[in-house]
Amino acid sequence: MQVGLSILRILLQITRPKMVILGNMPGTEIYRNLHHYRDAKRVPGFLIVAVEAPINFANTNYLNERFVLV
Secondary structure (H helix, E strand, O other): OHHHHHHHHHHHHHHOOOEEEEEEOOOOOOEEEOOOOOOOEOOOOOOOEEEOOOOOOOOHHHHHHHHHHO
16 A cells, blocks of 8 residues: 555656746845745746746656646
């Protein structure tokens, strides 16, 4: 049972990777998660997204759907 749950959890992480919107830290070339860093600012005219998993055939449909919604 435990092994099955572990495999299911790994598959969910692969097929539904976490995505975060990044913003620029003023005065630097560093980009950080907007939800974790209050000083980070969005870049006007751009949407900068970090996908926190490898992009592969198993998650391309999910990522396509997410980018349409953003």
